[in-house]
Amino acid sequence: MLSTPLPGGTWTLGDLTVTRFGYGAMQLAGPWVMGPPADRDGALAVLREVVDLGITHIDTSDAYGPRVTNQLIREALHPYPESLRIVTKVGATRDPRGGWPPAREPEDLRRAVHENLESLGLDVLDVVNLRLGNAEGPQPGSLAEPFETLVELQRQGLIRHLGVSTATAEQVAEAQAIAPIVCVQNMYNLVYRQDDELIDRLAGQDVAYVPYFPLGGFSPLQHSALSTVAARLDATPLSVALAWLLHRSPNILLIPGTSSTAHLRENIAGADLSLSEEDIAELDKLGH
Numbered sequence: 575m576l577s578t579p580l581p582g583g584t585w586t587l588g589d590l591t592v593t594r595f596g597y598g599a600m601q602l603a604g605p606w607v608m609g610p611p612a613d614r615d616g617a618l619a620v621l622r623e624v625v626d627l628g629i630t631h632i633d634t635s636d637a638y639g640p641r642v643t644n645q646l647i648r649e650a651l652h653p654y655p656e657s658l659r660i661v662t663k664v665g666a667t668r669d670p671r672g673g674w675p676p677a678r679e680p681e682d683l684r685r686a687v688h689e690n691l692e693s694l695g696l697d698v699l700d701v702v703n704l705r706l707g708n709a710e711g712p713q714p715g716s717l718a719e720p721f722e723t724l725v726e727l728q729r730q731g732l733i734r735h736l737g738v739s740t741a742t743a744e745q746v747a748e749a750q751a752i753a754p755i756v757c758v759q760n761m762y763n764l765v766y767r768q769d770d771e772l773i774d775r776l777a778g779q780d781v782a783y784v785p786y787f788p789l790g791g792f793s794p795l796q797h798s799a800l801s802t803v804a805a806r807l808d809a810t811p812l813s814v815a816l817a818w819l820l821h822r823s824p825n826i827l828l829i830p831g832t833s834s835t836a837h838l839r840e841n842i843a844g845a846d847l848s849l850s851e852e853d854i855a856e857l858d859k860l861g862h
């Protein structure tokens with residue numbers, strides 16, 4: 575275990591405490607999140623290192639692989655440490671070409687929750703996000719039917735807490751009118767800041783905002799102004815991007831993905847970077 579606390583401290587999802595520095599497991603599957611990883615032992619080693627370094631929040635989905643990532647998590651870490659929280663998502667499946675078609679009919683969601691329980695080897699899922707939208711991002715429309723299906727599964731004791739993903743601000747509010755949510759997982763990073771208002775609103779409600787693609791996703795962030803700030807701080811641009819997110823709002827939880835233990839350690843160290851008011855002001859100009 576790491577003897578010093580992870581950058582950012584902790585956050586509470588409902589009644590579950592997690593480190594704000596978490597881990598996104600999507601990149602552990604094969605290319606474009608399909609099939610097994612090229613380096614299976616390496617993927618298992620990353621997951622063990624995540625826990626050894628004191629991270630208590632792993633983000634996953636049975637659609638990664640599909641099933642591959644959840645099975646790796648189970649193989650590497652089951653029986654799970656008491657403190658570990660695994661957050662999964664349902665609402666999309668995979669097609670043979672690697673697409674992510676929606677699967678939000680009540681029977682799709684019931685099946686997906688049971689499949690996640692089975693592949694992760696759990697009796698109850700800590701947090702389940704309802705994934706909305708499509709490859710272009712959030713799409714308008716009511717989430718009532720699929721969200722109510724998850725609420726029903728929660729009442730049955732299969733899910734502790736609910737969240738939504740790839741959601742519009744209106745869908746977040748609609749979900750909250752139906753049942754409490756503990757997190758929203760949307761795309762957001764230093765240069766892509768569509769959700770600024772939503773993050774501030776959720777912070778006031780003690781609801782976590784969990785940005786996906788915190789490092790830019792499949793093409794890590796590159797920006798000349800970001801490189802300039804990073805060079806001045808003698809840090810990497812990705813460290814600055816993570817440190818900026820932790821600074822942006824206390825309800826932001828990090829789930830950067832990596833298939834490398836070296837990158838995992840580098841990202842933890844990098845997120846601890848302190849940013850001055852001048853750095854923040856310069857970085858704030860990069861958002862759109």
Ligand SMILES: NC(=O)c1ccc[n+]([C@@H]2O[C@H](COP(=O)([O-])OP(=O)(O)OC[C@H]3O[C@@H](n4cnc5c(N)ncnc54)[C@H](OP(=O)(O)O)[C@@H]3O)[C@@H](O)[C@H]2O)c1
Nearest residue numbers: 598599600633739786787788789790791830831832833837
């Ligand atoms: N809700 C949704 O719809 C949704 C969508 C996408 C993702 N997610 C979640 O969000 C998590 C994070 O997203 P992500 O993993 O796609 O993107 P990301 O965290 O923005 O970036 C991951 C990429 O950055 C690279 N990387 C990480 N650390 C690095 C370092 N120190 N130096 C150089 N490269 C580095 C990784 O490559 P290496 O493997 O080589 O380190 C990987 O290619 C996912 O794991 C998943 O759990 C959710």
